[in-house]
Amino acid sequence: MNMRMIREALEASVIEGEDQMELPVEHVYASDLMSDVLAFGKPHSVLLTGLATQQSVISAHMAEFRGVVFLRGKKSTDGARRFARDHRLVLLSTGFDTYEACVRIEAIRKGTPAGPEAGADPRPDAELSLSRDFCIMGGDYANAGSVSTEVKSILKKIGLDPRLIRRIAISTYEGEMNVVMHARRAKARLTVTPAMVQVTIEDQGPGIPDVELAMQEGFTTATEEMRAMGFGSGMGLPNIKKNADEMRIDSRVGEGTSLEMKFRI
Amino acid sequence: MDTRELIERLQLKQLNQFKHRSIDGVFISDMVSDTMARARPGNLWLTMQTYKSIIPAANLVDVAAVVVTSGKEVPAETVELAARYAVPLLWSELPTFELAVKLHALGIG
Amino acid sequence: MPECPHTWEMTNIRFGFVVFEKCHHCGRVRTFFTREDIALLGDKYREGTHFWSRVENAQSFRFDLRCRSCGMLEKFDDLMGLLYCTACRPECKVDILRRELEAQGTHVVLACGFLTENRRRPEQVAGHKIEMLASYFNQRRDVSRSRIAVLPFDLEDGLSHCMGEFLHDVGMISQEPPEIRKTPLWQ
Numbered sequence: 001m002n003m004r005m006i007r008e009a010l011e012a013s014v015i016e017g018e019d020q021m022e023l024p025v026e027h028v029y030a031s032d033l034m035s036d037v038l039a040f041g042k043p044h045s046v047l048l049t050g051l052a053t054q055q056s057v058i059s060a061h062m063a064e065f066r067g068v069v070f071l072r073g074k075k076s077t078d079g080a081r082r083f084a085r086d087h088r089l090v091l092l093s094t095g096f097d098t099y100e101a102c103v104r105i106e107a108i109r110k111g112t113p114a115g116p117e118a119g120a121d122p123r124p125d126a127e128l129s130l131s132r133d134f135c136i137m138g139g140d141y142a143n144a145g146s147v148s149t150e151v152k153s154i155l156k157k158i159g160l161d162p163r164l165i166r167r168i169a170i171s172t173y174e175g176e177m178n179v180v181m182h183a184r185r186a187k188a189r190l191t192v193t194p195a196m197v198q199v200t201i202e203d204q205g206p207g208i209p210d211v212e213l214a215m216q217e218g219f220t221t222a223t224e225e226m227r228a229m230g231f232g233s234g235m236g237l238p239n240i241k242k243n244a245d246e247m248r249i250d251s252r253v254g255e256g257t258s259l260e261m262k263f264r265i
Numbered sequence: 266m267d268t269r270e271l272i273e274r275l276q277l278k279q280l281n282q283f284k285h286r287s288i289d290g291v292f293i294s295d296m297v298s299d300t301m302a303r304a305r306p307g308n309l310w311l312t313m314q315t316y317k318s319i320i321p322a323a324n325l326v327d328v329a330a331v332v333v334t335s336g337k338e339v340p341a342e343t344v345e346l347a348a349r350y351a352v353p354l355l356w357s358e359l360p361t362f363e364l365a366v367k368l369h370a371l372g373i374g
Numbered sequence: 375m376p377e378c379p380h381t382w383e384m385t386n387i388r389f390g391f392v393v394f395e396k397c398h399h400c401g402r403v404r405t406f407f408t409r410e411d412i413a414l415l416g417d418k419y420r421e422g423t424h425f426w427s428r429v430e431n432a433q434s435f436r437f438d439l440r441c442r443s444c445g446m447l448e449k450f451d452d453l454m455g456l457l458y459c460t461a462c463r464p465e466c467k468v469d470i471l472r473r474e475l476e477a478q479g480t481h482v483v484l485a486c487g488f489l490t491e492n493r494r495r496p497e498q499v500a501g502h503k504i505e506m507l508a509s510y511f512n513q514r515r516d517v518s519r520s521r522i523a524v525l526p527f528d529l530e531d532g533l534s535h536c537m538g539e540f541l542h543d544v545g546m547i548s549q550e551p552p553e554i555r556k557t558p559l560w561q
Contacts (some may be wrong), residue, residue: 030362033546098293200373
């Protein structure tokens, strides 16, 4: 199954990615909960969602989806369209609702045997030792996700294993979102050595009063400030812990937080 | 088909006691606002949203049952509200898409 | 001439956000509906003596009710949202009423108007419209199983204590499940 067949099945219009319709699709993921897409989405899936926002497209990108379908005739935002274009994701729009979309896709899928994925990414020889610095500004929702996207891009050029890149991208994204949501500003550093990738994010901000508590799965803080941001006050730390080989947090209340994530190559 | 038969045929888990009712169509959404605006009475509502607000929303729409998909853990508060509002609450390991496919194969919706 | 026994349907559905803003100067909260695609959070701006900051964007929708038989239309743009009681205080008059009604198989939602910065409590939705809304819900269900009652949100004393929840969507793009609100609604 590929994006073209999905487009046909859903009588969808192509918002972005007209030149990528032959991309094979291995799974279908129907969800309006982006935290779920990030945590459980499989690579080379297509996302069916009624949440027509940029964050849906970013989440799909982080989870290495092929594309996103906005359902129920929901209009795409400019941000969503731009991100899809910049990161080569197919973006479709259809008037069908979720159930109808699932049924139609299955009908088309049944008609074809699942094919092998078209050609793996070539692995060019590249330097395996580099260091890059980035800046993340607190409150900058318009650019939220840009650093992790850049990190992903760099690692892809190096030719690292796609599954490793995905874990690094997701972890970096979680750390980046924490800065955008909770801190004033941060410096992020990507370091690649022959054995390891390290991403460190050092921010100036309120700090985390009780790191151990924050690490608990499902724990959410209830301070007025964090609630005020409206994105939900969880910090995605359990998700980072799940994806990184090593994780270290140092935090001083009133000063800031330093997050160090290591990934073995 | 009614909820009793559905539970048997698809091996769904029943999270509260309720009077079985017949199912008329399938509605999928993880958003409460979307559901209140578009779902129809008698729909089977598939969602992976487990926050307790799904129960009063389900009640207002008068869905036949809420099916929590993807093996999501349902908080005790949600189950309690479902019991209080007598909203049938079901559960499946299957992701939403796979469950939708099975429902269609059964001829629902 | 006999009046039409209206049968209501929702129409003219528009999706958008209910925005909650708080003034850091005086603590007032105000709310409004917007169809802007992306509502920026933490947005701060000054307006007269107020320093507003967006504290919540809730995905929601607005609608009209139309009678299928006679075509009569009633707009509900003044409805901010429907609230359900979370039984936070047993002595609260809403909780008392809720328990009474539930014992008779009737479930309660509260119709809440918007909060403007000039008032300390939300605007009321007109009584006849509240009745219409209740009719709409009850017409769609088998009322022998259970009924819906729609009440106005007119908690004078309870405004600072109410832990009721709106039927809307927050934190859909959050990386974590929605937190359980620990502070009363209007703070």
